[in-house]
Amino acid sequence: MTTNRGRKALMLALSVAAVAGAALTGGGAAPASAASPAGLDWGACDPAVKPLPGQQCATLSVPLDYARPDGDRIRLAVARLPSTRPGARRGTLMVIPGGPGSSGVQRLGQKGAALAKETDGAYDLVAFDPRGVGGSTKARCGFAEEDRRLVTLRSWPAADGGIGENAARSRRMAEACARNGGATLRGLTTANQVRDLEQLRQALGERKLSAWSVSYGTYVAAVYAQKFPERTDRWVLDSSSDPDPKRVARGWLAGMARGAEDRFPDFAAWAADPDRAGEGLRLAERPEDVRPLFLDLAARLDRAPRASTTPGAPLTGTVLRQALQQALYSDASFPAFARLVSQALDPAGVPVLPPELAGPMPDEAATVSVGVICNDVDWPASAPAYEKAVAADRERYPLTAGMPANITPCAFWKGGAVEKPTRITDRGPSNVLMIQNLRDPSTPHSMGLRMRAAFGDRARLVSVDKGGHGVYLGNGNACGDRAVTRFLTEGVRPAEDVLCR
Incomplete structure (x- = not known):
């Protein structure tokens, strides 16, 4: 996934193949001999990926272009955390990261231990770096x-x-x-990530896969469930956006405006709390005063940027607004952003930019x-x-x-879209569990409802009365975590959509 800051930064919020064993494109199905991948040769992981104890790594060879399965091939980095209780194992759970541009291998390293504990040996946990990311074949545009x-x-x-x-x-x-x-660049598509996931399923020798997908990864998971419904077992979509095939990422990007409005009151309440005074981070006495303070500061920085501790990288109004966008993803980021605002408000202060903005x-x-x-x-x-x-x-x-x-x-963009986007429908098994924060700055709840409507009775939605991006094993809500864990381990979903307070 290259650097974590690069992946998180471009998280424009959130993810085609054919029948099992066939590789699809507009050119039709490939011969089985060309489309079917060989097994995986598991071994030790490169220390650079910071593997968890017991983690194994491998590479998967897939076609660069599924319309030409006998042509050039690329390599995908794959990681596995095997079940420690073989007798309890029921299959493979794919960890599908966000982005576009996030590393599945890194995501497994970040969440694998907690996920293994929650699922108690029920799964081998597997992830891969999508094309262009981390240890997989990369493309380069040569941007200035x-x-x-x-x-x-x-x-x-x-x-x-x-x-x-x-x-x-x-x-x-x-x-x-x-x-x-x-x-290589033209091969960077959601459709190909879905095809690559199907190739990985075959290489693993699994009849079906379960999945925990996050952000953009929920779109990847939704498209896979649409194209390979018979290959899905227990399917979790965490923090979804609108799958409208006419807009796709353009709609996800547009949704971030609403998401910021939904989420900002959480930061305002935090920044006006008297407890912040002792930390030097209280920005206002009342929550309703934080918003005008921020907007006024951004406008002043538009007119007169402030030198930061990073030479050649001043704090501008735009940089401040982007720093806010990132801070809204997690309550844990509030202190650093409040400190940046305080430094900018202090005539003698020298702002310290977040590393990803430096x-x-x-x-x-x-x-x-x-x-x-x-x-x-x-x-x-x-x-x-x-x-x-x-x-x-x-x-x-x-x-x-x-x-x-x-x-x-x-x-x-030269050439336009590579192929027609997939429409998500209610046709397929009812085995999808969605979970969504009510105040998500990147994939707002209102956009997640559109994914829910597209799936119809195939899905159930757990809404969580929290803010931030990413829910399961991420925001400390026991009700939401319990719902996902029970589904993955017992196959039990709520009978209807529910709200976790």
Whole structure:
């Protein structure tokens, strides 16, 4: 997954194959001999991936282009944490990360121990690095350093709302990808990640898979469940967004404006709590005063940026807004953001930027984040239309200042979408459990409801009265954790949608 900061940064919030054993594209099914992968040769993991005790690693060879299964192949990094209770083992649980651009191998390292404890030996836990990520084959667009900074990869408008610079940068980045990306870049799609997952299932020798997917990974999981319903066992979608095939990632990005509004009151209440005074982090006496304080500070930094401890990287209004977006993902990030605000408010203070905002991300991380969203679906190409949308979004959602509606390299993407996106439907087994925070800054609850509606009776939804992005084993809500664990270990879901207070 390259660096963690690169993956998290471009988390534009949240994830085709055919019948089992066949590789699909518009070109049809591949011969079984070409499509069927060999088994996996498990061995010790590279210490660089920081493996858990007992973790094993392997590589999986898959077609670069499933329309040409006898052509070039690429390698995917795979990791496994075997069950420690073989007698209790019931199958394999896939850990499907977010992004686009997050590492499954790293996610397994982060959550594997807790997940193994919760499931008590019921599964081998398996994850892989998607194409372009971590230990898997990568693509490179050759972006300029200034185009690989988080505040430029995210299309934040100018202080006056103008998008001219965003449009020029987006065109430049799309042209770089067209020159340098080649077939490896064009292979970075959700559809291929789903095909790769099916190849991994075959290599594992499993008749069915269970899964815990998060954020963008829920879209990957939803598409897999649509294309391979008979290969799904117990399927968990954690923090979903709208699977609308006409918009896909464009809709996910737009949803972040609503998500920030839903989530900000949690930070405001925290930052006005008297307990913060002793920590030097109380920003206001009342929660309702925190929002105008933030908006005023961002506007002042637009006019007069402050030098930070990172040479050549000042604290601007845009950097402050992006830092807020990241802080809203987890309550654990509130102190660092409040400290940044305090430093900016202090005339003698020198702001310390979050590490992910202090420099550019690697080219490979930027490439996969842009590549997947642009390859998955066609985006509008009219700059004036984006300009109009940004103006409306800025007025309605000032915390995000029009960024979620702005132009991206996808507006200039050569060749457009690689293939038609998948529509998620209610046709298939009723074996999906969704879980969603009520106040999620990246995949807002209102967008998760659209995934729920698409699945119909195939799914049940557990809504959790918490804020942040990511629920299971992540926000300390015992009710939500219990619902997912019971489903994975006992196969029991709530009879109907429920709310965990």
